[in-house]
């Protein structure tokens with residue numbers, strides 16, 4: 230296994246080569262599924278149009294937030310919680326395999342209420358969370374402000390979600406890339422899949438935009454926000470890009486947050502979120518503020534408007550951030566589906582063609598559960614892990 234460790238990603242001539250599985254898209258979803266299937270002994274190629282892991286998976290904030298993102302109990306929450314349950318083992322195994330730390334932190338999240346309506350919405354969420362047996366609590370303002378003295382003080386309280394974690398998603402894609410190589414997955418960068426090729430209603434290969442053809446027994450589409458552009462299908466996939474813009478800040482020392490406790494990173498102890506903004510700490514003291522949600526096609530960001538919005542909301546929540554240094558701003562395209570649910574399973578009209586896309590706001594959270602379910606589906610032909618609400622049939 231170790232002999233693969235330093236093998237670079239390839240972009241050599243793939244024309245005419247055959248693989249048991251070809252994965253389209255080298256984000257967290259494609260890479261983690263490729264790694265999972267490779268473990269079962271199949272030959273696997275990942276085709277990535279640009280550089281591995283520079284799509285939404287790179288642009289994300291890295292929150293692992295099933296309860297924070299679910300509007301109600303249901304299939305999304307169940308799948309998100311399954312994924313959260315898998316995260317500790319997934320993170321440990323990945324770090325060991327790749328030799329890259331991914332900053333997985335079981336930090337918790339506070340959803341802050343500044344108005345009566347926000348408080349009512351959060352208290353409703355608390356009621357169903359407790360009714361379902363999840364560890365959640367209501368924190369009065371004094372308790373929130375004690376730990377987070379930089380917050381605007383006219384707070385009405387906050388919903389504390391214990392099972393809400395974070396990971397450094399950029400380190401995650403680096404680690405997945407490396408782990409794929411370690412396991413013997415072939416990675417081809419700068420290779421755009423133009424169309425699926427079929428024979429007798431079964432997927433049998435991929436035509437690249439340079440005209441080359443790769444043959445495959447099975448194909449997994451994990452092209453994120455670009456999934457709707459793939460050719461060769463009876464219907465285009467109903468995935469559309471939802472742009473998100475973010476800013477990384479370095480708070481000035483003094484006055485914003487308390488000092489760290491032993492074993493806890495200094496700065497913000499947990500993820501903070503209002504209805505308009507979230508602030509996600511990194512161990513090195515950076516604070517990621519995000520994110521906008523814009524349905525503007527593939528119009529590139531970050532835009533002045535988007536960055537101003539994020540900064541306005543961040544400084545409204547934590548006034549002392551006005552003195553923070555702006556380190557970076559960026560944008561990415563979330564893969565949005567018509568009903569906001571992931572699209573996971575076999576494509577209805579074409580055999581041996583599988584979809585793992587549409588993860589919208591939660592592809593980082595859902596990476597381990599998606600890899601688990603798609604690994605079983607693609608390699609073992611077992612559908613038992615797939616929630617019905619995510620099956621592609623619902624959309625065609």
Ligand code: FAD
Pocket residue numbers: 253254255256257258259276277278279280281282283284285286287288289290291292293294420421422423451452453454455456459472473474475519520560561562563564585586587588589590591592593594595
């Ligand atoms: P991507 O990472 O976009 O990967 C798709 C890959 O496919 C890309 O590398 C692309 O170049 C490649 N590709 C496209 N077309 C082709 C082709 N024809 N041939 C070959 N390759 C192709 N999720 C969370 O869980 N927590 C968060 O905190 C969070 N925050 C977010 C914040 C922002 C600002 C954004 C934009 C997203 C956020 N998300 C978050 C969502 C998460 O990033 C996505 O759901 C997830 O990254 C989707 O992963 P993916 O692998 O499907 O897509």
Ligand code: GLY
Pocket residue numbers: 290292473519520563589590591
């Ligand atoms: N999950 C956070 C975002 O998509 O912005």
